[in-house]
Amino acid sequence: MKFLSDQAVNTTYLEQIQMKYKLSNCKIRWLEFTSGELICQQGNPLEYIYFLVKGKVKIYTTSPEGRQLIVAFNRPLEVFGDVELIQNGHLLNTVEAVTPIVVGRISVIEANRLRATSDLDSTLLDIVSRKFLTKSTTLSFHLLHPTDVRFASYLYSITHDENGNCVQKKIASKDLKEIAGFINTTVRHQNRILHSFQKEGIIERIRGGLLLKSPSQLKDKANDNLYEIQ
Incomplete structure (x- = not known):
């Protein structure tokens, strides 16, 4: 993982996530991960919300017995940590870079501030609803194919x-x-x-x-x- 300067990041990335996730007046830190690096790890406290703007990630869950099961592969634009933010809980899944990726991140404190002062809350609820639909489809994929x-x-x-x-x-x-x-x-x-x-x-x-x-x-x-x- 390495931090990127604002000058090194495509301005389109910022415009895309500001428009889709209704972010404004907040400091976004940009990071680059290489293939195989973990962005989030299941069970850890939620510290940041991540916005995928480049590359592909693998999301999987691990059972108490140590068995791993794929949840999905995600491409831009996607957000990680939204469900946990709403539930005020620990990370539900592990997110791993499949290809080199670029993400923007904001702290949980900043995200909660935005939830109270902008349309971020309703946007997150829309995203969470879509993710539950995706998870249901993935489960069907495992069972039916x-x-x-x-x-x-x-x-x-x-x-x-x-x-x-x-x-x-x-x-x-x-x-x-x-x-x-x-x-x-x-x-x-x-x-x-x-x-x-x-x-x-x-x-x-x-x-x-x-x-x-x-x-x-x-x-x-x-x-x-x-x-x-x-």
């Missing part, structure tokens, strides 16, 4: 940026066990899917992992039911 569709959707999400461009064609072997956990399947069943995808020419097994050979076939396999509903 076969594992190969879930796997293809997850693989597509981690290999493509927020604009749908393929930016990562190699997937390390060490990540496959984690993927199986996120989509709620076994490594053994996932290996059967990988074998099928290889026969279809979607992926190729290489030393140390996988190589994505056909992003377009992968998207078709995902049936456009991606984890990126916003």
